[in-house]
Amino acid sequence: MSIILGKDDLAKYPFLEEAGTYIRESHFDLDDFNRSEFLHIIERATKRIEFALIQGKVFIDLEKYDIELFTFLVSLIMMKYIGEDSAIKKFSLLEAIRVERFLISDLLQEKDLRKKNLIISKIFRELFQLDVELDAKNKNLFKMNISDYLQRATPFNEVEWKLINRAVDNGYVYLDGDETVRLIRYEIYTLMYNRIKNMNITKIPEQIKLHATLVKNKLTPSIKYARRISDLPPCIKKALELLNKSENLPHSARFMLATYMLSIGKSVDEVVLLFQNAPDFNEKITRYQVEHLAGKKGSHTKYTVPSCCKLVNENLCYATIDCKGITNPIQFGRKK
Amino acid sequence: MKIEINTKNKDFLVTLFKEYYFKNIGLLSPPIQMHNREFGFMTFDGRVIRHLTFSKIGSLKAYIIQNVPSDIFCSNAYYQFPTFPINEKRWRGADMIFDIDLNDLTLPCANEHTFYICSNCGVVSRDLINLCHECHSTKILKNTIPCFRCINSLKKETKNLIEFLKKDFGIQEQNLEISFSGNTGFHVVVFQNNYLLLDSKSRSDIVGYLMGKNLSPESLGVRNDKRGYRIKIPLSGYSYGWRKRIVQKMKIPEVSNDQLNKFIKKMGGYQSFKNEIDKIAYELGLKIDPQVTTDIHRIFRMVGSLNGKSGLSKIVCNDLDKFDPMNDSCFFEDDRNVDISMNIPLKFSIKGKKYTLDKSISTVPISVAVFLISKRLANIVNSSS
Ligand code: SF4
Ligand SMILES: [Zn+2]
Ligand SMILES: [Zn+2]
Numbered sequence: 001m002s003i004i005l006g007k008d009d010l011a012k013y014p015f016l017e018e019a020g021t022y023i024r025e026s027h028f029d030l031d032d033f034n035r036s037e038f039l040h041i042i043e044r045a046t047k048r049i050e051f052a053l054i055q056g057k058v059f060i061d062l063e064k065y066d067i068e069l070f071t072f073l074v075s076l077i078m079m080k081y082i083g084e085d086s087a088i089k090k091f092s093l094l095e096a097i098r099v100e101r102f103l104i105s106d107l108l109q110e111k112d113l114r115k116k117n118l119i120i121s122k123i124f125r126e127l128f129q130l131d132v133e134l135d136a137k138n139k140n141l142f143k144m145n146i147s148d149y150l151q152r153a154t155p156f157n158e159v160e161w162k163l164i165n166r167a168v169d170n171g172y173v174y175l176d177g178d179e180t181v182r183l184i185r186y187e188i189y190t191l192m193y194n195r196i197k198n199m200n201i202t203k204i205p206e207q208i209k210l211h212a213t214l215v216k217n218k219l220t221p222s223i224k225y226a227r228r229i230s231d232l233p234p235c236i237k238k239a240l241e242l243l244n245k246s247e248n249l250p251h252s253a254r255f256m257l258a259t260y261m262l263s264i265g266k267s268v269d270e271v272v273l274l275f276q277n278a279p280d281f282n283e284k285i286t287r288y289q290v291e292h293l294a295g296k297k298g299s300h301t302k303y304t305v306p307s308c309c310k311l312v313n314e315n316l317c318y319a320t321i322d323c324k325g326i327t328n329p330i331q332f333g334r335k336k
Numbered sequence: 337m338k339i340e341i342n343t344k345n346k347d348f349l350v351t352l353f354k355e356y357y358f359k360n361i362g363l364l365s366p367p368i369q370m371h372n373r374e375f376g377f378m379t380f381d382g383r384v385i386r387h388l389t390f391s392k393i394g395s396l397k398a399y400i401i402q403n404v405p406s407d408i409f410c411s412n413a414y415y416q417f418p419t420f421p422i423n424e425k426r427w428r429g430a431d432m433i434f435d436i437d438l439n440d441l442t443l444p445c446a447n448e449h450t451f452y453i454c455s456n457c458g459v460v461s462r463d464l465i466n467l468c469h470e471c472h473s474t475k476i477l478k479n480t481i482p483c484f485r486c487i488n489s490l491k492k493e494t495k496n497l498i499e500f501l502k503k504d505f506g507i508q509e510q511n512l513e514i515s516f517s518g519n520t521g522f523h524v525v526v527f528q529n530n531y532l533l534l535d536s537k538s539r540s541d542i543v544g545y546l547m548g549k550n551l552s553p554e555s556l557g558v559r560n561d562k563r564g565y566r567i568k569i570p571l572s573g574y575s576y577g578w579r580k581r582i583v584q585k586m587k588i589p590e591v592s593n594d595q596l597n598k599f600i601k602k603m604g605g606y607q608s609f610k611n612e613i614d615k616i617a618y619e620l621g622l623k624i625d626p627q628v629t630t631d632i633h634r635i636f637r638m639v640g641s642l643n644g645k646s647g648l649s650k651i652v653c654n655d656l657d658k659f660d661p662m663n664d665s666c667f668f669e670d671d672r673n674v675d676i677s678m679n680i681p682l683k684f685s686i687k688g689k690k691y692t693l694d695k696s697i698s699t700v701p702i703s704v705a706v707f708l709i710s711k712r713l714a715n716i717v718n719s720s721s
Contacts, residue, residue: 141571146505147530150538163545164617165555167572167579171506171530174572 005118011065012102014072015191016122023069033074033205041067045074046211052094053087053219056269059098074208080199081212087219092192093276097283099188100181107177108140124180128187132180142180149173152183155279157248233332234318235311236260246277252306252314254278255293256329259305262294263330305330342458345709346380348716352668352706353642354404356649360667361401363640363649364408366393368527372414372428376635377405378644386635389418406644409635412525414532422633429532432539433636435628436493437521438486442623450480451680453712460680460713479645479711481684482520482661491656494522497622500546501526504577516661518643518650523636540630548621551578553610558600565606567593578617585616647710662686670701675717676708 010019032038044063048071051059062068079091103123110116117134120142124132130148135141146168153161167174175183232240239257242249249257254275261271271290275281288297295302307328311317326332357364367373371391378384385405390396400408411418412433416426438446452461456473467474482490494514501507501524511528534542544550553559556579559566574583574591583591588599600609628634637643637650648665666687681694687703697717700708708714 138571145530146542147534147538150534150541154535154537154541159550159552160554162550163541164549164551164578166577167570168504168545168577169506169575170503174576176571 005122007065009106009119011062011068012106013099013123014069015099015195016127019069019072022065023073030201030203030205034207038070039207041070042074042207042211044071045078046215048075049078049082049091049215050218052091053215056090056094056273058094058101060101062102076196076199077201077204077208078212078215079196080201081204081209082216082219084216084219088193088196090273090276092189092196095192096185096188100185103181104177107142107181113139124184127191128184130184130187135174140177141174142177143172143174144180146171146173149175149183152186155186157280231333233260233329234320234323235308235316235329238318239316240274243274243277246279248279250314253316255303256306256311256314256316258290258293259303260329262290262302263305268294268296342715344716348674349406349647349706349709350380350404352647352702353406354401356642356667357397357400357404359669360640360649361397363651363667364393364397364400364638365640366396367410367638369414370396372416372418374411374413374415374418374425374635376409376411377403378407378409380404380406380644387419387421406642408638408641410638412634412636413632427632430632430634432526432528432531432534432542433628433634434497434524434526435517435521435625436490436497436524436623437517437625438480438482438490439520440623440625441486441489441493443486443489445483445485446480449483449486450478451711451713453477453479453679455712458679458712458715462680477712479713480520481711486520487661490520490522491659493623494524494656497524497546497624500622504545505531505542507531513639513652514656515639515650515652516648516659516665517637518641518648518665519646522653523650525636536630536632539632540626543624543626543629545578546622546624547626548578548617548619551582551613551617553606553613555579556582556596556613558596558606558609560606565600565609567596567600569593569596581620582613582616585620586612643710645710647706663688666703666707668703668706670703673699673701674705675699676705676714677717678708678714680713682708682713 005013005016005018010016010022013019033042044067048059051057063071075091075095079088082088103119106119107116110119113134116139120132120134124130130144130152132142132144135143146163149166150163153163159165163173236257239249239253242253243257257274258271261274262268268287268290271294272283272287275286276283291297293303305328306314308317308319308323308326311329312319323332370393371389373389374386375388375390375396376384376386377388388399390399411430413425413430414428416428418425420426447462450462452463452465453459453476454468454471454473455475455477457468457471459468459470461469465476468476480486498512498514501512502509507526507528511526513525513527515523515525517523553565555570556574557568557570559568569591570579574580586599588595600606603609603612628636639650639652642649647668648661649667651665653659653664662685670687675697677697678693678695683690683692685691686707687701691700691704693700693708693714705714705716709716
């Protein structure tokens, strides 16, 4: 007898083909979302999006599968309606991290090997064409082809991802569950992003529109970085520009950016999210580092923004006429 | 770098290269998917001609016999449009190539048989010079005649590479080709499907792996810590790849937390452990030319063609141990003699015969003349005998 994914699994992975089938078979019509029984779903989706876009946090709450499937669907429709690219990116990333968490615990804790293999084949193989296998001896160890590994790991710059620091044998790289899942973050992210972008709904239910508009209104001031991007000093603007192009910023530039953002009153969460586009983004590490800079960790000293003089030396200064007379980027735009 | 060569020498080499291709054209084996490759040539005047395509071996051979290039190259890459400019060729993958060359081995015997040649007046010096003492030209060419120790070191390095490729990278014998470059090195080509699509960055990571670069103690489960170090045995253990090499070399038999701890303590802590790893990694790492492997648009010397720097052929080595470059890759027939004048006194052997030549005019077999003239160590005097 072949085993199939259970409903609990669909709740965690609502982007799988089977989830779509479920919704189709339930003879559900989009207009049903205007009915009051579905209000709690829309509200839940709203919460999920606000979590991501406003607080910059992963929504970890997991409900029964039918609730999850519909919440997921509504979230995507809402994001489509909100439409702002930076918001869609942010949402997709946090959704990817959510999926990552479920996947890691499934890979580590699932005792039923057939089930474990099924999850691997559904998500890694079918969705991303990535062949991942369980090691014959250690069932918590995974292996993939060296070339599959390299394609995904070379964008990360940390030395731990270099092939030489991996267990390599006979054409395979051996990885633990966390690492295996980390390698497909970008693919999950892209999947989410494309789902939203390619969604084609002619008539979005009024209730959904209404909620989405409310979220969007809350959003506009805080998702945009500073007061206005034109108020930022050129060095900071340049660093943000590079980050948004997913380019790799040197450590000194990250330090400058983080201390600057903290000094103009951004929260740790907001600063962490700034770095989400960095090719080697690791939420945990970045959060730790930013908290450290904010004086919440370790020595409890709050780090200050480096002086213009220092930034000039580090090749991070892109001074314009507006920089006249200032010695630290935080003075930018204050003196007139 | 290609240097100019005087007309008499050039005419001599052109005639003989042409004869070689005429008689040995069968050695030139077409690469797989020939019609997707870019071909390139170096002329005896030092010009490089690129972006050519030949869909059949016959037309390539005809071109060669007609034009007699000094060197023949073929892309490691497969292109949809091989003749278009680089950005429009539509890259469809590339063989993985490795170059093991004396230049990267830095052997102690190197200065016993390395020559510095002025490309302007042809003066040869055994000492490193930047300026010709005769004509003050700064165009100095470095040239070496590998000795048997050199060849053995090259073979050893090649075997190490093959072992890495087979054991760590799972590359099968039939997807590997080992050849003598025709001058001072060996080439290894991998045409195993799953590696062909790797980009330059991935190939560079593979090079780092092979050369033993950036191996971190963390990958062996040893972390730097405020109080010294912390050990966490990696889930994937120590029986694979570099980890295995390192613990074997350090002679740690059963790796456990205790064992490792004892060992690091004895060494003197995290930093000394790290230094030791760096040392071993350098020792066991391969000495290859990183640029060749990371270049996915390279034109690479073709098997069966003559190397213009030596007059020897690039030839596949089926039995590396027995392979003798000065014999097995020299295809010129010694059916006649020619007169040459040496630019420097020289002792060497080719095709099993020893030669001791002084600076006066010597009468030597064709193979010797081609070799020495290609090496810029001699000039033709008279070829009409
Ligand atoms: S002068 Fe100061 S504020 Fe202006 S770009 Fe340079 S570092 Fe930034
Ligand atoms: Zn000279
Ligand atoms: Zn030597």
